[in-house]
Structures are given as structure tokens and as C-alpha cells.
Amino acid sequence: MNGTKLKTAGQTKALTRAGSVWLAAALAELKAFCRSMYRLDEADITIDRFRAACRVSEPASPNAWGALPKAAVRAGYLKPTRRTESAMRPKAQRRVIRVWAIATDAGRRRRVNHDCGGGKTLLVTHDERGWTAFCFRCGDRGWFPKPQESLSERIARRAREAEQDERVAASVVLPEPINTDVDTWPEKAAVWLYKAGIGKPGIAELGAYLHPPSSRVVLPVIAGDEVVYWQAREPCWTRKSERPKYINPGTDKQHLVAQYGRGEPLVLTEDVLSAFRVGQVTEAWSLLGTNLTDPVLVRIIERGGPVRVWLDPDTAGRKASRTIINRLTACGVDTTAIHMQRDPKLYSRREIALVIGRDTPASVPEQGIDDNTRTILKDFGKYFDANPGVQVIEPGLFNTYFSLLHPKLKPETIGVYxxxxxxIGKDPEPGTEDGILERLVSVRTAAKLQSLLEDFDGGEADLTAVLRVITDEHESFFLRRKKHPKVRDRIEDILEEDENDTGFHWRLKCLNESMRPLRGGDFGIIGARVDTGKSSWLSSELTHFASQVPILYSGRERTIIVFNNEGPGKRLKHRLYNAALQKTTKELIALKQQGALYKAYVEAIGGRDLIYVFDVHDYSMSELEDIVKELDPAIVVIDMLDNVQADGSAVNGGTRTDQILEWLYQRARIWAVKYDCAVLATSQLNGEAEGEVFPKLSMLANSKTGKAGAADFVLMIGRSASPDLQNSRFISLPKNKKRRDGGPQDLRREVAFDGPRSLFKDPE
Incomplete structure (x- = not known):
């Protein structure tokens, strides 16, 4: 606001006498803005006064604002210190933008006139941090922060908010006034519900509304036709917020639950929104917290049926879930915990159905079969329920049961059934059963895909994640039908691998002396401290493995793939060239200038460019698996596995870092067996390994046992702090399930490190 000074009432009157009524009003707005924003004079200017001033001063002609800058300078309202009058014009225009911005309601935006031409081209946005303005015609823009509260104002505001919250929570009666027009809500209030997959129809069904005095979203809890409880949520709440996240009426809620939906199983959740979302699939009760009270426990026992406990994935939710399950199990209730990475309300209907078991491949799909068949299948289920000891349905007995079950059917219809x-009583033709089952599974998959597309169109589904789940279920059914998991390898074939020493041999002789060759199904971890040479070790060994691929897999164009999610992949590729050609970077440049670099590299690794480096930053484990499935590699390297994203619903509810890492390493182990490839994963070591030449197994970062438990071997690369040993590295095998007969179990060996050539070599 440099260069601005307040005008006296006499000067403003002079402008008015000159016929510039609108200009005087505009200058008055600027004056009021100065008072409010910079406390130059008064401190009690309100938003309503700005809005009123804006209505008074809005010009009849869109171009009328163009006269404001020069007139303001001539009148002395804007002081052009060391600037020409033309240089002041943009600054004056920005004052006008501020006037419009201050008149915009919080959380809203609007288009207004700008002095650069006709039409409402100036977009003004008001959020919690300040005001933003942008003109789509001339490109003029500005951002104006809100004035900082003084300490006294902050104390007064907090006192008002506390008083308002206390007054609202004094009664179980719904707080008024009630605003159900979502379009007029602050943006964050609506977004809070939208993020939970609840659109305008869902908001109306839930009965949620905005309470303007407290700016909270109210969620009523209704039993029958009576409001028995409510919660009011602060939509802008964060852990740093001064206001409480929820306010509730001070009433006894021992008997209360927020109940939604119908069906089996019954799902218990913490909050109202989660219960509402799960209630769109099955019956769900919100415990209105994490405590299962005795009256609610009695209601669950009286209701009967299976129960699923799906609380939030935080520490309190996990602990409460265990307590609730123990209590329900002790009372004979069939109870299971559901552990996911996100709150229940953040999943789509399809995902919720998959999680709670309401949508599984084992059940017969209703789509694709006629009404009569559907009726028969349902009655089969009823017959088995009514006769628990029966394993096979006899047609004669079932005829009688069916007639009693449907007394109103006409005789001719009964005859058809x-x-x-x-x-049905006849034995099926050979192969018919398999054909019917496959057809039913295909119909079910098609129905799931159709439902997924409907959810996706409605903005509820994560298409990629759910599509992968559906595909895996479909494929797994056919694989299990066609292939039994029995191990069929002959002992002669198994011993032949050891007899011929089949597999990838290491560049380092010390490793070959200690471990058998690397084979499909092996999973190993390479651990080292930062800047020790993990990438160089990988380059050294992979380029040695590359020439062995055509020999081990003749007739199959298998590859070596490296998933890189640390630095740029081109750096690793550079090291691969260093190691394969055993040359420094200067020597590589000389080969490049001769035009012989790539040809020499391909010849060095066996005649085929088969080492692929992928930059996979922020990729999930399932996305990487898709690449493995497509390329059929002989060796897979994940550098680093700790940085790979775990799939949302796959980690069995684990939220701690060690639980997620354990799942990632177990999954990599499965890859090795499932795709008949060797998998190597790099891992950092924790601070205890600094300066250790032979680090211990427990020094793997963020995991004492989970990582190591999944591996066949753990290879450590140590480094000494001694200046005399900077070209030495120390190799150890604290875990070695691939030990050769007669070889050392825990190899400990010093090796030579040629950094410029990215080579690890046995000492000469």
C-alpha cells in the first residue's frame, strides 16, 4: 500500500461537486479498505460495509473505472512517488481489484466487471487465506492476504466460538438455522461429504445440513421418526485447529447407534458417515466412537448373525477393534475384524462389497440366468437351511417342499418346475459341470464389470484398482480349476540342477564359494548404507549375469529388468555401461566419439541388449507386477523396494511402516515363485550400521525381522571409515539359505571396489 494516503472529507466533497459521484464512492471504498486491511484509521470496518459500498459504486458503464487512476492521482489520493502517472495506472487498477475481492463471500467466487473492457471478465475468489483476482481478457491478476488477527481479536474470536459451540450443544434438538442448499455452503463443507462419496442425493438422504452460525455440518441420528442425537463436524478441522473436531449434545448415548441399511453381515463402524456408506451395501451401525457399550452389545446378541468390525485405521481404532472382537467372541457372536488402510467412508460401494464379502466369486450370479432358475437356486438354499444334515437334494422330497413353499402357483407352473x-436329478454329461461353472463365473465377471462402469460414471470407483481385483478373481478361478498346486517335480530333476550347478553365477568368486547359483524362485536383499555402492554392485553383477541369460534360457528371450525409484534411471544406465565395458566415463566418451559404444556394450553383455531400466517413482506394487507379467524376466531388481507404494486393500490393514514393508517384501517373494524369476531388492541400513564393515541382520532400515524373514539371503555391503580403505568394500551374508555344501554360512570378505568403472572384484 506504499504511496497511498487518506483524503479528507473536503477533498471527497470537491470530487462530488465536480460531478464524479461514482469516483467519490470508489475512493471511499479504497479508504475503508485501507482502514480495514492496514488499520490506518478505524478497525471496525465490516464485510457488510464493503458490500454496500461496492453496490453504491458499481459504474453504469464498464469502462467508467478507466478514469479512476488518473483522477485519483490528480486528486492526491494516490501519491506517484518516483513513478510516472502511467506507471501508477496498474497499481491503481489493483486497488480496484482489492475492492471487488473484499466484497466476495468466503469460500465463494464471482465474475465482475473490469476496467479493461466490457463484460464480467474479472474472476474474484475468496478463501481462508485471502482474495485472488484474475482477468481473462487482459491477464491482470492479484493476490491479497487477509489481515492478521491481533492477540486480543484472536482471544475474542475463540471465546465467541466456544460460547457458540456450548450454546449449540446444550440440547438434543437439532441446531437452527438449517441450511440444506449445498450450493450455498462453504466449499470445504461440501467437499468433506463429497470425499466420502456422498453427493447431493446422499446428503439429502443422510439429512445432513449446514449450521451457519457455527459453520459446522450437522449429521442427525434418527431412530424411527425421532432425532435422538446429532454430531456437528468442523469441515476445516486439522490437528492444528483450535476448535474441536466434533460437538455433540450432552446426553447419555449408552443405548445409541446410528443405524443404516439392511442385510448380512452387520458391520460396526466408528463414525456416522462410514456407517451410512457401508449401509448402502449391508446393515451398518455407527458406535459414535470406539466404545462398545453393554446395551449395544445386548442388541447385537439379540439381533444375531455375523458381525464385521471395521473401525478407522489409526492406533485407537486398532486397539478398540481388538477389544470389541474379544467381547463379541466371548458372547458367542461370529465376529471378524476388517483392517484396511483408509476409513470405510473412503471406499466405493463396489470396494465395500468386496471387503465385507458380499461380492465374492463363490456365489452364483443372478445376472445371466432366467427367473425360474433363480427361484430354484434360492429355494435350494432355503431347503439346506431347513435341513442342516442334508448333503444332497432328492427331487421327490424337494417337490413336496417346493409346493408347500409356493402354495399360490398354478398347477401348470408347478408342472414346469x-x-x-x-x-436336475440326472447325472450330468461329462464336462457339463465344468462348462456351467465357467459360464457362471464369466457371467458374474461381466456383471461386476458393468457395475464397476456404473460406479465409475458416478464418480465412486477407483477404476484401475477394482478392475485389477476383478481380473485377478476371474483368472484365479480358472487357474485353480485347471491346475492343482501339487509339486510334480521329480527328485532326479531337482538334483540335476545342483549336479550341473545350474543358475546365474556371481562375478565375485567369494559369493560363488558360499552360495549356489541364483535361480528362478530365489529372493534376495542387498543392504547397504547410503553412498556405499549399491548401484555399482548391481551394475557389476547384472552385467555379469546378462551374458548367461541366453545360455540358461535358450529359445526364450528373457530379460533382466531394474525398477528404479531413487535417482534418475539414466545414472544407473551409465553405470551399467561402465561395468559391462569395464571402462571409466572418459573411456566411454572416447568410444562414443568413435561410434562404437553401443555395439561394444551389446557384445559385452552377450550379444543382446536385455537389461531394461524402468523409472517407477510412485508406482504401486501391482503396477510393477503388471510389467513383470508382460516381460517374462529372468531377473527382477527393485531399487528400492521400500519406496514402492503398497496397494490400498492388500496389506491386511497394516498401517505401521514395518507392517507395510513386510507385505511388500513378502509380495516380492511371491513374484519370484509365481513368475519363475530371481528377485533382488535393495534396502537401506539404519544409522547403527554407519562405519560397520559387517552390518548385522537387524540393521535393515525400518524392520527388525519382517524384511529378512521373506528373503532366501541377505547380502550386506559394508564400508570402513578409514581413509586407507576407501577402495575396499566388505561383503557379508548374515542370512544365507542358499549355502553351498562345505561353503561358509556367513561369508565375510573384503573385496576391491573400482568406483569409476562400477566394479566389485575379488582381491588379486
């Missing part, structure tokens, strides 16, 4: 029962 009886003819079907007679056919």
Missing part, C-alpha cells in the same frame, strides 16, 4: 427337478 417338477420337470426341471427331474432333469
Amino acid at each position: 417338477k420337470a426341471r427337478f427331474k432333469e
Whole structure:
């Protein structure tokens, strides 16, 4: 606001006498803005006064504002210190933008006139941090922060908010006034519900509304036709917020739950929104917290049926989940915990159905079969429920049961059903059963895909994640039908691998003396401290493995793939060239200038460029698996596995770092067996390994046992702090399930490190 000074009332009157009524009003707005924003004079200017001033001063002609800068300078309202009058014009225009911005409601935006031409081209946005303005025609823009509260103002505001919250929570009656027009809500209030997958129809069904005096979203809890409880949520709440996240009426809620939906199983959740979302699939009760009270426990026992406990994935939720399950199990209730990475309300309907078991490949799909068949299948289920000891349905007995179950059916309809029962009683033709099952599974998959597309169109589904789940279920059914998991390898074939020493041999002789060759199904971890040479070690060994791929897999164009999620992949590729050609960077440049670099590299690794480096920053484990499935590699390297994103619903509810890492390493172990490839994962070591030449197994970062438990071997690369040993590295095998007969279990060996050539070599 440099260069601005307040005008006296006499000067403003002079402008008015000159006929510039609108200019005087505009200058008055600027004056009021100065008072409010910079406390130059008064400190009690309100938003309503700005809005009123804006209505008074809005010009009849869109171009009328163009006269403001020069007139303001001539009148002395803007002081052009060391600037020409033309240089002041943009600054004056920005004052006008501020006037418009201050008149915009919080959380809203609007288009207004700008002095650069006709039409409302100036977009003004008001958020919690300040005001933003941008003109789509001339490109003029500005951001104006809100004035900082003084300490006294902050104390007064907090006192008002506390008083308001206390007054609202004094009664179980819903707080008023009630605003159900979502379009007029502050943006964050609506977004809080939208993020939970609840749109405008869902908001109306839930009965949620905005309470303007407290700026909270109210969620009523209704039993029958009566409001028995409510919660008011602060939509802008964070852990740093001064206001409480929720306020509730001070009433006894021992008997209360927020109940939604119908069906089995019953799902218990913490909050109202989660219960509402799960209630769109099955019956769900919100405990309104993490405590299962005795009256609610009695209601669950009286209701009967299976129960799923799905609380939030924080520490309190995990602890409460265990307590609730123990209590329900002790009372004979069939109870299971659901552990996911996110709150229940953050999943789509399809994902919720998959999680709670309401949507599984084992059940017969209703789509794709006619009404009569659907009726028969449902009645089969009822018959088995009514006769627990029966394993096979006899057509004659079922005829009688069916007639009693449907007394209003006409005789001719009963005759059609009886003819079907007679056919069902016959033994099927060979192969018919498999064909029907495959057809039903295909129909079910098609129905799931159709439902997924509907959810996706409605903005509820994560298409990629759910599509992968559906595909895996479909494929796994056919694989299990066609292939039994029995190990069929002959002992002669197994011993032949050891007899011929088949597999990838290491560049380092000390490793070959200690471990058998690397083979499909092996999973190893390479651990080292930062700046020790993990990438160089990988380059040294992978370029040695590359020439062995065509020999081990003749007739199959298998590859070596490296998933890199640390630095740029081109750096690793550079090291691969260093190691393969055993040359420094200067020597590589000389080969490049001769035009012989790539040809020499391909010849050095066996005649085929088969080492692929992928930059996979922020990729999930399932996305990497898709690449492995497509490329059929002989060796997979994940550098680093700790940085890979765990799939949302796959980690069995684990939220601690060690739990997630354990799942990642177990999954990599499965890759090795599933795709018949060797998998190597790099891992950092924790601070205890600094300066250790032979680090211990427990020094793997963020995991004492989980990582190591998944591996066949753990290879450590140590480094001495001694200046005399900077070209030495120390190799050890604290875990070695690939030990050769007669070889050392825990190899400990000093090796030579040629950094410029990215080579690890046995000492000469």
C-alpha cells in the first residue's frame, strides 16, 4: 500500500461537486479498505460495509473505472512517488481489484466487471487465506492476504466460538438455522461429504445440513421418526485447529447407534458417515466412537448373525477393534475384524462389497440366468437351511417342499418346475459341470464389470484398482480349476540342477564359494548404507549375469529388468555401461566419439541388449507386477523396494511402516515363485550400521525381522571409515539359505571396489 494516503472529507466533497459521484464512492471504498486491511484509521470496518459500498459504486458503464487512476492521482489520493502517472495506472487498477475481492463471500467466487473492457471478465475468489483476482481478457491478476488477527481479536474470536459451540450443544434438538442448499455452503463443507462419496442425493438422504452460525455440518441420528442425537463436524478441522473436531449434545448415548441399511453381515463402524456408506451395501451401525457399550452389545446378541468390525485405521481404532472382537467372541457372536488402510467412508460401494464379502466369486450370479432358475437356486438354499444334515437334494422330497413353499402357483407352473427337478436329478454329461461353472463365473465377471462402469460414471470407483481385483478373481478361478498346486517335480530333476550347478553365477568368486547359483524362485536383499555402492554392485553383477541369460534360457528371450525409484534411471544406465565395458566415463566418451559404444556394450553383455531400466517413482506394487507379467524376466531388481507404494486393500490393514514393508517384501517373494524369476531388492541400513564393515541382520532400515524373514539371503555391503580403505568394500551374508555344501554360512570378505568403472572384484 506504499504511496497511498487518506483524503479528507473536503477533498471527497470537491470530487462530488465536480460531478464524479461514482469516483467519490470508489475512493471511499479504497479508504475503508485501507482502514480495514492496514488499520490506518478505524478497525471496525465490516464485510457488510464493503458490500454496500461496492453496490453504491458499481459504474453504469464498464469502462467508467478507466478514469479512476488518473483522477485519483490528480486528486492526491494516490501519491506517484518516483513513478510516472502511467506507471501508477496498474497499481491503481489493483486497488480496484482489492475492492471487488473484499466484497466476495468466503469460500465463494464471482465474475465482475473490469476496467479493461466490457463484460464480467474479472474472476474474484475468496478463501481462508485471502482474495485472488484474475482477468481473462487482459491477464491482470492479484493476490491479497487477509489481515492478521491481533492477540486480543484472536482471544475474542475463540471465546465467541466456544460460547457458540456450548450454546449449540446444550440440547438434543437439532441446531437452527438449517441450511440444506449445498450450493450455498462453504466449499470445504461440501467437499468433506463429497470425499466420502456422498453427493447431493446422499446428503439429502443422510439429512445432513449446514449450521451457519457455527459453520459446522450437522449429521442427525434418527431412530424411527425421532432425532435422538446429532454430531456437528468442523469441515476445516486439522490437528492444528483450535476448535474441536466434533460437538455433540450432552446426553447419555449408552443405548445409541446410528443405524443404516439392511442385510448380512452387520458391520460396526466408528463414525456416522462410514456407517451410512457401508449401509448402502449391508446393515451398518455407527458406535459414535470406539466404545462398545453393554446395551449395544445386548442388541447385537439379540439381533444375531455375523458381525464385521471395521473401525478407522489409526492406533485407537486398532486397539478398540481388538477389544470389541474379544467381547463379541466371548458372547458367542461370529465376529471378524476388517483392517484396511483408509476409513470405510473412503471406499466405493463396489470396494465395500468386496471387503465385507458380499461380492465374492463363490456365489452364483443372478445376472445371466432366467427367473425360474433363480427361484430354484434360492429355494435350494432355503431347503439346506431347513435341513442342516442334508448333503444332497432328492427331487421327490424337494417337490413336496417346493409346493408347500409356493402354495399360490398354478398347477401348470408347478408342472414346469417338477420337470426341471427331474432333469436336475440326472447325472450330468461329462464336462457339463465344468462348462456351467465357467459360464457362471464369466457371467458374474461381466456383471461386476458393468457395475464397476456404473460406479465409475458416478464418480465412486477407483477404476484401475477394482478392475485389477476383478481380473485377478476371474483368472484365479480358472487357474485353480485347471491346475492343482501339487509339486510334480521329480527328485532326479531337482538334483540335476545342483549336479550341473545350474543358475546365474556371481562375478565375485567369494559369493560363488558360499552360495549356489541364483535361480528362478530365489529372493534376495542387498543392504547397504547410503553412498556405499549399491548401484555399482548391481551394475557389476547384472552385467555379469546378462551374458548367461541366453545360455540358461535358450529359445526364450528373457530379460533382466531394474525398477528404479531413487535417482534418475539414466545414472544407473551409465553405470551399467561402465561395468559391462569395464571402462571409466572418459573411456566411454572416447568410444562414443568413435561410434562404437553401443555395439561394444551389446557384445559385452552377450550379444543382446536385455537389461531394461524402468523409472517407477510412485508406482504401486501391482503396477510393477503388471510389467513383470508382460516381460517374462529372468531377473527382477527393485531399487528400492521400500519406496514402492503398497496397494490400498492388500496389506491386511497394516498401517505401521514395518507392517507395510513386510507385505511388500513378502509380495516380492511371491513374484519370484509365481513368475519363475530371481528377485533382488535393495534396502537401506539404519544409522547403527554407519562405519560397520559387517552390518548385522537387524540393521535393515525400518524392520527388525519382517524384511529378512521373506528373503532366501541377505547380502550386506559394508564400508570402513578409514581413509586407507576407501577402495575396499566388505561383503557379508548374515542370512544365507542358499549355502553351498562345505561353503561358509556367513561369508565375510573384503573385496576391491573400482568406483569409476562400477566394479566389485575379488582381491588379486
